[in-house]
Amino acid sequence: MNASTLCTKLAENQLQGRALYTRHLKTVVGGLVLVTLVMLVMYTTPTPTALILSAANSLRDTEKFPKTSVSSGKAGYDVAASLRQEKEKEEKEKEKEREKQTEERQVERGIPEKVFGPSSQERESLRSEVLMAGDGAEAQCRPQHHVMFLKTHKCASSTVQNIFLRYGYTNNLTFALPGGGNYLGNPGLFKAGLIPKNLLPPSGKVDIFAVHTRLNFKEHSSVLHNDTRWVTLVRDPATLYESLFNFFHLKNGYNLDLSSFSSQPMSRLMELPRYGGKFGKNQMLFDLGYSDNMSVTQLRQAIEELDGLFDLVMVAERMDESLVLLRHLLCWSLHDVVVFTKNARRQEVKPTLDPQTRQTLRELNSADALLYDHFMAKHRRAVLEFGVRRMADEVSALRSLRDEYFEDCGAREVKGKDSTLKFKEYSGLVSSYVTSNNSDQNCLMLSLPELPLVDTVRRKQLKTLEEMRAPS
Known part of the structure; x- marks a missing residue:
């Protein structure tokens, strides 16, 4: 092969290489363009999942459920929160049913209606x-x-x-x-x-x-x-x-x-x-x-x-x-x-x-x-x-006030039975109280046992009601 022919062959090979390179380059560029287009479609078109969640949101809106959002390409809907809300709703309904049953039992027992219900x-x-x-x-x-x-x-x-x-x-x-x-x-x-x-x-x-x-x-x-x-x-x-x-x-x-x-x-x-x-x-x-x-x-x-x-x-x-x-x-x-x-x-x-x-x-x-x-x-x-803290303060104040009354009333504790006591408790196992200040009504009533105090209250009420009923 002469020099002229060799040069011609080399030139042809170069041209073929360039053509091949060009075809490959077009293929790569085309592929990149296609991938880009696919990605654009994916990020600009709602996915089937997004479309389903969007429909669900619309349904919840019509049923007056809390609104939820769906962002493009990603659902913003909190499924866990929805389940919690539905569970809370079920619990409230069960609680209402229990309250209803309780009220029915209360009516059967004659419990005043004012105490229950709303x-x-x-x-x-x-x-x-x-x-x-x-x-x-x-x-x-x-x-x-x-x-x-x-x-x-x-x-x-x-x-x-x-x-x-x-x-x-x-x-x-x-x-x-x-x-x-x-x-x-x-x-x-x-x-x-x-x-x-x-x-x-x-x-x-x-x-x-x-x-x-x-x-x-x-x-x-x-x-x-x-x-x-x-x-x-x-x-x-x-x-x-x-x-x-x-x-x-x-x-x-x-x-x-x-x-x-x-x-x-x-x-x-x-x-x-x-x-x-x-x-x-x-x-x-x-x-x-x-x-x-x-x-x-x-x-x-x-x-x-x-x-x-x-x-x-x-x-x-x-x-x-x-x-x-x-x-x-x-x-x-x-x-x-x-x-x-x-x-x-x-x-x-x-x-x-x-x-x-x-x-x-x-x-x-x-x-x-x-x-x-x-x-x-x-x-x-x-x-x-x-x-x-507030409770401790009030309890302390109450105890101090009790001690003051005990001292001011001249009260003393009498243990067991005492024949000198005018007012006695039910049993010798309990203590009685006497006060040196019987002129003070509150001191006297503080020291009285249950039965004498009930008798005192009863006498006053009888007298008051008799006076109310008496013709004017």
Whole structure:
């Protein structure tokens, strides 16, 4: 091959290489352009997923669900949040259904309609306002003169009763009273007809109910005002049963000593009858109008009913805190809730329960234990809402004021039976109080035992009502 031919071949190869390079370059550029176009389409056209979520959003909008957003190429819809919202909605619907069932049961038991339904939320709101109110709240509220105090046995209820009897007597209020003694319905449930007509105001309504009774919602409501505040008291059930057993001498009726309870079959203890028809196991629930033998479902329903009915359930082991909550609920002063302990056994005569006996008594009174635990937990929450520091300050002020009254009244404690005492407590196991300042009405009433104080209130009410009925 000559030089001329070789040069020609080289030139042709170069041209072919350039053509091949050009074709490859066009292919690469075309590919890049195509990829670019695809990417543009992907990021400017809604994806099928986005279209589905967008349709779902439109559907939710029409059903008045919360709106959600879908950004281009990516769903902004929070599925987890949606599931939470739907679950919350289901829970609310279930809660409404439970409330409806509870109200139906309450109607069957004759519970006043005013206590439940929509008004129950108002009552709960009132409780919260009372707990959260500051020190100046007293100036903004009005003292409550209508109170239903369900007096439970051996729960320090005589102490709290003294507060209501003194307040009503001082403020010329009317009471629900029997013709004699201090019981209106027990062991039977309360009936309005138990109140003698000569002790009932012309309106048929009383301001304060504070004597022993067995709760009967419908009958109690018939003699109470619509704005009545409902209050009761609970106590640790093992301690309560020990007090009940020894104070009322149940050993004589059962022929069984309390110390031997832990060695007895629970089936035998459960079959012990109510002593005198009044006293026995699950005493608090019995006083509250329920059977002392209920299924777990019935018991929980009962506790739910009681929680809705009572504005305040005081706790005996937290008495001073409970008195502070009471005085705020009723818009009363600290002076109004000062009280000397009533009908409580002296420490030296109280037996000490061994752990095994205590556990046996708690098991025997398991329904009361569930009731107590519920309201103890509620009391703790109430103190937290009120403010722990604020509560401590008020309790301290209450105790200081009590000491001042004790000193100013010249009061002294008398232990056991004393033939010189004009007014005696039920038992020699409890202390009585005497005061050197009998000219002071408040001092005298602070020191009086339950029965003499009820008699004093009754005499005044009879006289007042007779004067009202007398022709002018």
